[in-house]
Amino acid sequence: MSPPVLSADAVVAAARACRFTLVGVAPAAPLDPAPFLHWLAAGWGSGLSAMHRRVAQRLDPGAIVPGARSVIALGIPYGAGDETASQPELPVIARYARGRDYHLAHRDRMRALRRRLLEMDPTVNTYACVDAGVAMEKAWAERAGLGWIGKHGVLVSRQHGSWFTLSVMVIDRSLDRYHQPHPRLCGDCDLCLRACPTGAFPLPGVVDARLCLSCQTVENHESIPVALRAALAGRAFGCDVCQEACPYNHSGLPPGDPRQAPRPLGLMSAAKIATLTRDEFIRLSAGTPMARAGYHGLRRNAALALGSDARPSARAALEQLSRDASPIVSEAAQWALGYGK
Ligand code: B12
Ligand code: SF4
Ligand code: SF4
Structure with missing residues (x-):
């Protein structure tokens, strides 16, 4: 018997109830390997040893979760309206780092989301990733319509700018619909x-x-x-x-x-x-x-x-x-x- 197809609206509502502000869903088809493999080969990530490990898993959710069908992309905004950066006597601490560790914020909310998904479907398998796990979070967030990868290499949303952190959850269930990938809106700006x-x-x-x-x-x-x-x-x-x-x-x-x-x-x-x-x-x-x-x-x-x-x-x-x-x-x-x- 094939596994049940979940309602995208129900999954998105569950994620919002777990206090994720940005939520989108994408089919779990493998990513284009070329940009990441080029980045590694050119040495642009050479100081980051973790990025050279588990490369196949980074590019294909099916290599992380057997039978992966969908990816839920999740975002928590920080720092918009925090204008402390403009106070000259303060050192510049990047905005994402000034408050609570975002890994903990995403971890707690993803645990709650997993519980809700299990209530919908008690045999669903999930893989949760925030930062250090093996998922290319920006690529998934772009596919799931949260925003686009800007020329500065950070995901930008029309509504939240780029002041938000990301996590993704891979699940082995199809959804009844998916969001469209977000078009890149940088134009000729540089x-x-x-x-x-x-x-x-x-x-x-x-x-x-x-x-x-x-x-x-x-x-x-x-x-x-x-x-x-x-x-x-x-x-x-x-x-x-x-x-x-x-x-x-x-x-x-x-x-x-x-x-x-x-x-x-x-x-x-x-x-x-x-x-x-x-x-x-x-x-x-x-x-x-x-x-x-x-x-x-x-x-x-x-x-x-x-x-x-x-x-x-x-x-x-x-x-x-x-x-x-x-x-x-x-x-x-x-x-x-x-x-x-
Ligand atoms: C490695 C890493 C870094 C590295 C490399 C940065 C990078 N841009 O890759 C370093 C340590 C430098 C770094 C710095 C920062 N990081 Co960082 N980092 C990561 C990490 C762990 C992996 C990113 C990765 O896979 N890089 C490898 C490259 C090849 O992958 P990629 O950028 O996705 O590749 C895409 C682009 O190259 C694009 N592409 C290819 N060709 C072209 C051409 C054009 C024109 C365009 C537009 C795009 C494009 O397609 C590729 C595939 O999708 C992620 C978490 C995660 N697990 O994903 C966080 C992550 C990207 N970082 C994050 C943050 C917040 C930062 C900083 C802003 C922190 C700070 N304020 O100091 C800076 C920003 C620096 C910058 N300009 O990118 C957030 C970004 C949130 C967001 N809104 O996008 C993430 C998602 C962590 C999180 N969980 O929230 N980071
Ligand atoms: S890429 Fe962005 S975060 Fe990195 S040094 Fe340049 S301006 Fe700073
Ligand atoms: S090119 Fe312009 S619009 Fe695009 S990320 Fe950079 S500054 Fe933002």
């Missing part, structure tokens, strides 16, 4: 490509992670290459420059999810971050994306962020860090003390 401070776009829509400040400040736990350091002035974790440049992110967006609102560490000055004790870092970063950089990584970033800051408080923080026991922190602070000389 504002994001021109705004990137490190030239991290080898092609429109494609990011060389090695040159991306988001990758360097979050995923790199060693020293940051000297050639990229000047661009880190005033930037302590992640990077939003290409998204800030996008006209679809300007004014009139609905507010983000209140549970993703900034927490104290997300609004702290670079000098304060630079001089956090380990206990303070652990307490303040718990449950936020900033924990990922680690104590030394975040203070290394703060040191580089302070390089262009001539204020006495910044110089004092750098003097202190230049004697730090962590070599990545002391080396970054020594470099920052010599900034511009």
Whole structure:
């Protein structure tokens, strides 16, 4: 007997009831492998070892869930209307990272969604992915009509701009209808490509992670290459420059999810971050994306962020860090003390 076909409207309503703001559904046909294989082969993801593993599963939901039929793409908005980035005394902490860790937000809501799907069909099989799992979330979100992959490599929605995070759920059930893939609406705009401070776009829509400040400040736990350091002035974790440049992110967006609102560490000055004790870092970063950089990584970033800051408080923080026991922190602070000389 063939498995039941579920109602798309019922699945979308269940996801909305679980507090996903953006919801779309797509058939689970394999993705075009060419862009991802090219990205790997060109070395644009070479610092990200996880991206080189389980490649077949990333491209074909059927390799993750036997009999996969549908993909539910899900989004939670953050940061629209959060204008703290424009306060010059604050280091730029990327908006997604200022509040609760989005992995936890998606995980909790996807667990609730799975329970609802099991109520509809007790034998349905699911695979849930947020970020670290093996699904190409932007490609699925584009197919499921949530928005389009912009030339800056981030998914953009007409309604929410690009200030939202994604997750996907693969299920082994067909739905009675699917959303249309979203057309790409960038046209001849190239504002994001021109705004990137490190030239991290080898092609429109494609990011060389090695040159991306988001990758360097979050995923790199060693020293940051000297050639990229000047661009880190005033930037302590992640990077939003290409998204800030996008006209679809300007004014009139609905507010983000209140549970993703900034927490104290997300609004702290670079000098304060630079001089956090380990206990303070652990307490303040718990449950936020900033924990990922680690104590030394975040203070290394703060040191580089302070390089262009001539204020006495910044110089004092750098003097202190230049004697730090962590070599990545002391080396970054020594470099920052010599900034511009
Ligand atoms: C690896 C990764 C990174 C890498 C590489 C970035 C990238 N764009 O690939 C680094 C560490 C640099 C990074 C940075 C950031 N990331 Co990230 N990252 C991922 C991750 C884990 C995988 C992405 C991936 O598969 N990349 C490989 C490339 C080849 O895949 P792709 O971009 O989907 O490939 C498509 C494009 O190349 C496109 N394409 C090909 N040719 C062309 C041509 C044109 C003209 C166009 C428009 C498109 C296009 O087609 C491909 C297939 O669909 C996803 C989570 C996930 N599991 O999907 C999060 C994810 C993409 N990241 C996210 C975020 C928030 C960020 C940052 C904004 C964080 C920050 N503020 O600091 C930055 C943005 C940097 C940027 N400009 O992309 C969100 C994006 C949410 C959204 N609205 O899209 C995701 C989805 C995480 C999540 N669960 O929410 N990230
Ligand atoms: S996040 Fe920053 S460094 Fe990375 S591509 Fe966008 S503008 Fe460039
Ligand atoms: S800035 Fe322009 S090119 Fe870049 S994502 Fe936005 S609309 Fe597309």
